[in-house]
Amino acid sequence: MPQATARPLDPATVKAMLNDGRELALIDVREELIFSRNHLLWARSIPLSRLELRFAQLVPHKSTRVVLCDDGDGAVERAALVLGAAGYTDVGFLQGGLAGWEKAGYELFSGVNVPSKAFGEHIEHINHTPSVSPEELNDLLKSGTDMVVVDSRPFDEFQRVSIPSATNVPGAELVLRIHDIAPKPETLVVVNCAGRTRSIIGAQSLINAGLPNKVVALRNGTMGYTLAGFAPDNGKTRRYGELSADALAWAQASADRVGKKFGVMQINREALESFRADVTRTLYVFDVRDPTDYAAGHFPGAINAPGGQLVQATDQYVGTLNARIVLIDDRAVRAIMTASWLKQMGWRDIFVLVAGGNEQARPVAPVLGPAVPSELAIEAHKLSELVSNDHATVVDLSLSPAYRRGHIPGAWYAIRTRLSQALAKIPMNGPLVLTSEDGVLASLAARESKMPAKYLRGGNAAWTKAGLPLSTDPRMADEPLDYWPKPYERSGDTKGAMNEYLSWEVDLLPRIARDGTTKFMP
Numbered sequence: 001m002p003q004a005t006a007r008p009l010d011p012a013t014v015k016a017m018l019n020d021g022r023e024l025a026l027i028d029v030r031e032e033l034i035f036s037r038n039h040l041l042w043a044r045s046i047p048l049s050r051l052e053l054r055f056a057q058l059v060p061h062k063s064t065r066v067v068l069c070d071d072g073d074g075a076v077e078r079a080a081l082v083l084g085a086a087g088y089t090d091v092g093f094l095q096g097g098l099a100g101w102e103k104a105g106y107e108l109f110s111g112v113n114v115p116s117k118a119f120g121e122h123i124e125h126i127n128h129t130p131s132v133s134p135e136e137l138n139d140l141l142k143s144g145t146d147m148v149v150v151d152s153r154p155f156d157e158f159q160r161v162s163i164p165s166a167t168n169v170p171g172a173e174l175v176l177r178i179h180d181i182a183p184k185p186e187t188l189v190v191v192n193c194a195g196r197t198r199s200i201i202g203a204q205s206l207i208n209a210g211l212p213n214k215v216v217a218l219r220n221g222t223m224g225y226t227l228a229g230f231a232p233d234n235g236k237t238r239r240y241g242e243l244s245a246d247a248l249a250w251a252q253a254s255a256d257r258v259g260k261k262f263g264v265m266q267i268n269r270e271a272l273e274s275f276r277a278d279v280t281r282t283l284y285v286f287d288v289r290d291p292t293d294y295a296a297g298h299f300p301g302a303i304n305a306p307g308g309q310l311v312q313a314t315d316q317y318v319g320t321l322n323a324r325i326v327l328i329d330d331r332a333v334r335a336i337m338t339a340s341w342l343k344q345m346g347w348r349d350i351f352v353l354v355a356g357g358n359e360q361a362r363p364v365a366p367v368l369g370p371a372v373p374s375e376l377a378i379e380a381h382k383l384s385e386l387v388s389n390d391h392a393t394v395v396d397l398s399l400s401p402a403y404r405r406g407h408i409p410g411a412w413y414a415i416r417t418r419l420s421q422a423l424a425k426i427p428m429n430g431p432l433v434l435t436s437e438d439g440v441l442a443s444l445a446a447r448e449s450k451m452p453a454k455y456l457r458g459g460n461a462a463w464t465k466a467g468l469p470l471s472t473d474p475r476m477a478d479e480p481l482d483y484w485p486k487p488y489e490r491s492g493d494t495k496g497a498m499n500e501y502l503s504w505e506v507d508l509l510p511r512i513a514r515d516g517t518t519k520f521m522p
Contacts, residue, residue: 006080058319072097120197152202171308179247299357307338346519400480406470
């Protein structure tokens with residue numbers, strides 16, 4: 001059994017590490033919902049229950065300084081065992097947990113993607129980004145004003161709810177596509193998202209690019225529109241169309257000016273290879289184009305991180321602070337605009353590579369730990385027989401939203417690291433079989449289970465591929481602590497949750513000032 005190698009670090013030491021400019025991975029190993037209640041500003045959420053699945057992609061360099069955070073409940077020690085066995089050599093933990101940090105007089109934050117959200121408020125404050133209220137937008141829509149509404153979120157979010165007449169143009173695509181969508185300078189351009197951040201960043205992107213049109217953000221996005229009593233659309237599919245030569249020329253010239261203003265550096269392939277060969281630094285290589293472009297062919301080894309989302313939720317893509325980041329885009333515009341925002345956010349080593357590629361396979365995220373013995377696996381058809389005869393106890397370790405969307409009939413929901421407590425609540429009926437989205441997490445849980453257990457090879461994906469039915473009838477053996485629901489996803493007082501969330505965003509500026517660790521450009 002590997003020994004824990006993590007060393008205790010007092011809050012003052014961790015605070016100093018955050019300000020010394022060196023690479024640092026600050027990792028909170030609690031479940032996401034617990035994390036959302038209080039955490040350090042720059043902490044990345046990688047729950048212990050999914051540590052082996054997510055850690056290596058977010059923190060790829062094994063000599064990185066790693067500081068683990070928990071509630072002083074022993075989770076960091078368990079995480080340190082996994083990381084030590086996987087070869088991570090510089091692992092510490094926040095002494096006294098979150099309570100110790102707060103006792104030392106330092107700031108804690110609620111919510112998720114906090115640095116990015118705070119950055120959006122900072123940008124609006126220093127640029128005085130113009131906006132319109134939902135009431136003003138509704139009047140403009142009714143009056144037939146020459147205008148376009150562009151929704152800067154990913155397509156799946158746009159489909160769920162949108163502003164009437166809106167066209168989906170995800171954030172990094174805005175400068176590239178806007179000339180085709182609003183070719184006349186007298187056309188008003190309104191940028192929206194669900195709340196505030198992507199509306200502000202999207203509108204300011206167009207302003208920074210020198211778009212001659214009047215550009216405004218929709219204040220508080222679709223949530224504000226709903227709270228004002230207006231009916232949003234749902235199920236819409238209107239997206240940007242083919243890119244014209246004129247639009248590309250305007251966008252590239254505009255992005256080039258923005259890149260020079262913010263000191264964005266472009267590199268060639270040889271420079272990228274030298275970065276890859278540098279064993280002293282962490283490197284992230286992101287393709288910032290729309291997922292449809294990425295799937296059609298991308299630069300070898302690049303991970304898809306659409307630019308708008310990379311700015312909106314940097315912590316979900318970049319686990320190591322002060323790392324090198326290379327952004328790839330065959331047309332340059334999306335990468336340069338994304339880089340300009342990351343530079344303003346305080347990331348120093350941001351580079352752009354203008355390159356295409358024909359690789360279609362996505363990089364496979366490495367899983368920490370040795371392979372699980374194949375004899376613990378059960379095939380979908382065999383499990384189906386057991387389930388049909390009511391002779392199996394199936395426990396699903398998928399994330400709770402995935403479980404709710406569909407699971408093996410009769411399967412119970414549980415969280416991997418709390419499986420023992422969950423099993424105490426479940427009436428056993430036949431052998432224990434664990435499953436998860438693709439079976440990988442279930443295989444890890446089966447290997448460590450104190451009770452004899454099998455895992456479904458290929459997980460729920462294999463079950464579905466075999467043509468077997470799914471159920472949406474929940475059987476909850478644990479609380480869904482693994483997921484922070486967005487305000488509009490919550491049961492009960494949804495409008496109250498929206499109002500609370502919007503107020504939380506606006507209130508971030510004084511809180512990050514008290515924290516004192518942001519390096520946002522003035």
